[in-house]
Amino acid sequence: MFSKTIAQLAIGLNKGEFSSCEITQSYLDRISAQDGKYNSYITVTPEQAMAQAKAADAVISAGNASIMTGIPIAHKDIFCTKGTRTSAGSKMLDNFIAPYDATLIEKFNAVNSVSLGKTNMDEFAMGSSNENSYYGAVTNPWGENRVPGGSSGGSAAAVAAQLAPAATGTDTGGSIRQPCALTNLSGIKPTYGRVSRFGMIAFASSLDQAGPIAKTAEDAAILLNVMAGFDHKDSTSADKPVSDYCASLNQPLAGLKIGLPKEFFSEDLNPQVAAQIQAAVKEYQSLGAQIKEISLPNTALSIPAYYIIAPAEASSNLSRFDGVRYGYRCESPVDLEDMYKRSRGEGFGSEVKRRILVGTYALSEGFYDAYYKKAQQIRRLIQQDYIKALKEVDVIMGPTTPQPAFKIGEKTSDPVEMYMEDIYTLSLNLAGLPGMSIPCGMVDGLPVGLQIIGNYFAEERLLNVAHMFQQATDWHKNTAPGL
Amino acid sequence: MALDRQDVEKIAHLARININQEDINEYLGNLTSILDLVDQMQRVDTQNIEPLSHPLDAIQRLRADNITESNQREQLQQVAPAVEEGLFLVPKVID
Numbered sequence: 285m286f287s288k289t290i291a292q293l294a295i296g297l298n299k300g301e302f303s304s305c306e307i308t309q310s311y312l313d314r315i316s317a318q319d320g321k322y323n324s325y326i327t328v329t330p331e332q333a334m335a336q337a338k339a340a341d342a343v344i345s346a347g348n349a350s351i352m353t354g355i356p357i358a359h360k361d362i363f364c365t366k367g368t369r370t371s372a373g374s375k376m377l378d379n380f381i382a383p384y385d386a387t388l389i390e391k392f393n394a395v396n397s398v399s400l401g402k403t404n405m406d407e408f409a410m411g412s413s414n415e416n417s418y419y420g421a422v423t424n425p426w427g428e429n430r431v432p433g434g435s436s437g438g439s440a441a442a443v444a445a446q447l448a449p450a451a452t453g454t455d456t457g458g459s460i461r462q463p464c465a466l467t468n469l470s471g472i473k474p475t476y477g478r479v480s481r482f483g484m485i486a487f488a489s490s491l492d493q494a495g496p497i498a499k500t501a502e503d504a505a506i507l508l509n510v511m512a513g514f515d516h517k518d519s520t521s522a523d524k525p526v527s528d529y530c531a532s533l534n535q536p537l538a539g540l541k542i543g544l545p546k547e548f549f550s551e552d553l554n555p556q557v558a559a560q561i562q563a564a565v566k567e568y569q570s571l572g573a574q575i576k577e578i579s580l581p582n583t584a585l586s587i588p589a590y591y592i593i594a595p596a597e598a599s600s601n602l603s604r605f606d607g608v609r610y611g612y613r614c615e616s617p618v619d620l621e622d623m624y625k626r627s628r629g630e631g632f633g634s635e636v637k638r639r640i641l642v643g644t645y646a647l648s649e650g651f652y653d654a655y656y657k658k659a660q661q662i663r664r665l666i667q668q669d670y671i672k673a674l675k676e677v678d679v680i681m682g683p684t685t686p687q688p689a690f691k692i693g694e695k696t697s698d699p700v701e702m703y704m705e706d707i708y709t710l711s712l713n714l715a716g717l718p719g720m721s722i723p724c725g726m727v728d729g730l731p732v733g734l735q736i737i738g739n740y741f742a743e744e745r746l747l748n749v750a751h752m753f754q755q756a757t758d759w760h761k762n763t764a765p766g767l
Numbered sequence: 768m769a770l771d772r773q774d775v776e777k778i779a780h781l782a783r784i785n786i787n788q789e790d791i792n793e794y795l796g797n798l799t800s801i802l803d804l805v806d807q808m809q810r811v812d813t814q815n816i817e818p819l820s821h822p823l824d825a826i827q828r829l830r831a832d833n834i835t836e837s838n839q840r841e842q843l844q845q846v847a848p849a850v851e852e853g854l855f856l857v858p859k860v861i862d
Contacts, residue, residue, distance in 0.1 A: 383842050476822045490821060519828055520821065588805040599782060606783075608855050613848035617858050621783070629785030637784055638797050641775070644782040645798070658808050660818030665811070667819055700800045716822020740823065 285310060286446035287763065290503040293449060294351045297344055304344065304354030308337035308398050311356050315400065315447050322423045324432075324442035326361045327369050328401035340396040352510055353396040358448035360439050361402035362409060363494075364483040365389050372485045373405040373417040373435075376611045376631035386483025387515045388452065388494055395510055400448055404438025407633045408602065409456055409487045411435050412705045413695065414463075416635045421692055424467060425764035426730055430689040433463030439497045440467040444764055450498040450507055454484060456491045457590055458684075458709025461721035464497055465684035465733020468723045468762055470750060471497040472504050475741050476716035477522035479508075480515035488597035489520070491590075491713040500760055501722060501750035505529035508743060527744040533751040538572030540749065541677040547583040548682030548708055560725030560732040561683050564753070568681075571752060576677055580669040585662050586711035591703055592646050592659035593714070598636075599643030605631065638699060667715040674739045679749055683708055684721040684733035708735060718743050722750045723759040731762070770799055 285307065288296070296302050312330045319325055333356065340354035364370045364382035366389075371377045385393065392399065406416040414422040414437025424432040425445040432441040436453030440463035443451050453460040455473035464471035472495045479494040486492060496507035508529045515521040544565065549558055565575060607613035607627030614630050617623030632640070646655035673680060686707060695702045712719045717737055724734035734753075738746040754760050775795050779786045786794060840853055849856035 380846055383839065383846060477825070516830065520825060522823070523828075582811075585808065585811065588808045591801060592805050592808070603783075607848060608857055609843075610846040611848075619858050620860055623858055624783040625780075625785035628783055629787075632784070637786070638794065638801070640782050640784060641778050641794065641798060642801050645774075645778045645802075648778070648781060654809070655805065657818050658811075658813060659805075660820055661813035661816040662808055662811060664816050664819040665813070667822065698800070699797055700804050703801075703804070714819075714822075 286314065288449065289499050290352070290355050290449050290506050293355055297354050298349065304337040304340040304398060305334065308333050308356045308400070311400055311448060318445065319447055322425060322441045322445050322447070323420050324404055324422055324438045324445060324447055325358065325401045326371055326373070326404050326419045326438065329368055329399060332368070333398050333400050336396065336398040340398060343396050350395050351506055352392070354398060355449060356398040356400050357392070358400045358403045358439060358442050358451040359389065360405055360436050360451065360453050362405060362454055362485045363389050363452065364485070365399065365402065368402065370402065370485070371418070372409070373407040373419060374632065374636070375418040376605050378418065378612065380610055384483060387480035387517060388484065388511055391510050397510070403442050403451055406435035406437065407636050408485065408598070409435040409454055409459055410598070410635050410639055412458065412462060412702055414438065415692065415696055416633055418633060423692070424689050425767070426467060426689060429691050430730070431466070431692055433466035433689065435459040436463050436497060440464060440469055443467070443469055443497055443499065446763070446767055450496060450503055452494060453497045454492060454494045455713065456487050457594060457713050458706045460495045460497060461684050461709050461719060461733065461735060462705070464721040466689040466731065468731035468760065469497055469499060470501045470504050470720065470722045470760060471495060472508060472720045472743060472746065473712065473718060474508065474512060474743050475522065475718045477520050478718070478741065478743065479511045480513070480518045480521050482515055482517040486601040488594040489601060490597060491594060493713070501720070501747050501754055502530070502533055505533060505747040505751070524741060529744050529747050532744055532748050535748050536572065537568065537749065537752050540568070540573040540679070542568055542573050542575050543578035543673055543677030543680045544575060545578050545580040545583065545673070545680060545682055547580050552686050552707060553683055554687040554727070556727040557683055557687060557732050560727065561734060564724035564734045565681060567753065567757060571756060578673045578677060578680065580673060580711065582662065582665045582669050583707070583711055586666055586714055587703055587707060589659040589662040589666065590706070590710040590714060591642070592655050593663065595639040595643035596646045596656050597643070599640045599647065602636070602640055635699065663714045666711050670715045670717060679746065680737040682735050684735040688727050688730035688732060712737060716740070718746055720746050720750050722753060723762065725759060726762065770795060770802070
């Protein structure tokens with residue numbers, strides 16, 4: 285049962301082969317038996333899960349079920365869940381019981397989906413390895429000393445270890461796609477504004493976007509159907525009609541124009557990973573796609589631009605953590621300034637502090653033009669590269685990451701080395717475009733992710749392109765050793 | 768632009784983050800290498816390029832000024848570190 289996709293579980297629930305209570309209990313038992321190895325959950329919520337499962341079973345019996353009714357999933361601990369701790373992986377919010385639900389959580393509740401609990405993550409979503417969590421590192425089920433990627437590393441590890449059929453994540457610079465690539469999963473970062481950010485703890489507000497992490501592109505489409513949509517509570521929510529993301533999954537790919545940016549195949553890319561990407565492109569050719577080499581000349585600049593814009597927005601967003609209204613407060617502050625400084629100094633971890641300091645510096649008097657404005661101008665250049673390329677091709681493909689999962693501790697000593705991990709994913713967030721990662725091969729027993737990038741609001745097409753690949757290949761069916 | 772220990776202390780003060788004296792050198796090293804990385808941007812000519820702050824160049828949406836939320840002060844203050852009679856308590860500011 286643990287290998288079943290959401291689509292398969294929904295059929296079983298509908299036919300009465302099993303109840304939501306049964307599958308929910310099985311997953312809860314499996315989490316308590318096995319998650320010690322992975323540390324993929326921060327908080328498991330068995331009582332709420334069973335109450336939701338019971339309610340879902342009643343909805344199913346009454347004949348009112350939709351496809352997600354009674355399906356248990358896990359949520360990244362960045363989404364506020366009323367009455368449950370929502371920590372964002374930080375000591376700062378270790379004691380924070382969210383007083384309201386994020387819009388995304390409300391939407392899953394509205395279709396009677398079941399929440400198993402909250403997954404581990406890099407603190408405030410800042411990281412590419414899930415080693416920056418106050419609750420400890422997460423282990424990749426594909427190798428016990430390997431990182432699962434970040435920042436949605438707990439969500440990815442939970443699904444890859446079959447401790448949840450699917451999970452939610454967020455992606456500010458690759459935090460859905462990179463963990464999916466490293467754990468053999470399918471995930472999509474939608475167009476900026478497609479999924480509401482209300483109740484999602486903010487990191488970099490002009491880049492943050494929520495999306496699903498699943499076993500297949502079809503499951504990702506099912507989840508996105510629940511998540512997507514306009515929300516008046518989010519001022520940057522896109523007021524555009526939502527497609528049925530499952531409607532054209534099976535559309536043939538004949539005539540699809542795929543662009544391969546030469547900058548994504550430079551010497552930084554592991555040659556074995558490159559070979560797997562090329563093999564996937566060949567598979568697409570056999571499905572009728574045409575290949576064209578394109579150029580995204582400003583790709584390398586996405587790292588410096590991102591590592592100004594994201595920290596600058598983070599330094600502003602995280603100023604709300606002041607020890608007054610919620611979150612951690614230091615012991616016996618002598619005055620207000622001491623309270624602010626020690627609460628923040630003790631409550632934030634080192635990567636979060638680094639980024640706040642970089643952002644504060646970039647926004648400080650005299651440096652704004654040289655850093656923040658310059659980064660925003662480069663952001664425009666990066667967007668223009670994509671707009672030009674997407675006039676010539678339907679989708680852009682390349683690797684999600686330069687290499688497969690690296691070892692825990694391998695990149696922690698040098699933050700800049702860790703930042704280079706994001707070279708292929710950052711530019712998408714800067715441009716606000718949607719992108720996916722799907723499994724496309726193995727290197728030394730570790731999964732490789734194929735990144736698929738599309739035009740604004742082209743999620744339906746991306747999911748179709750991903751699904752057709754999964755109809756023709758079996759890479760996505762590989763499970764971690766020992767499962 | 769080379770930073771020194773005093774710069775790190777000044778930035779930390781602006782950010783209202785306490786940093787232990789023994790950690791300043793590590794932060795100095797980290798910030799220096801991050802700023803070296805982002806200095807690549809300075810090589811690019813961006814004259815006359817409009818800065819991009821929102822990927823879809825959206826404008827701020829407005830709504831009618833109606834009351835849509837009920838008062839949830841007690842509930843919202845349950846997560847506060849120190850509260851008394853509906854007020855957030857902080858260390859004394861004025862003697």
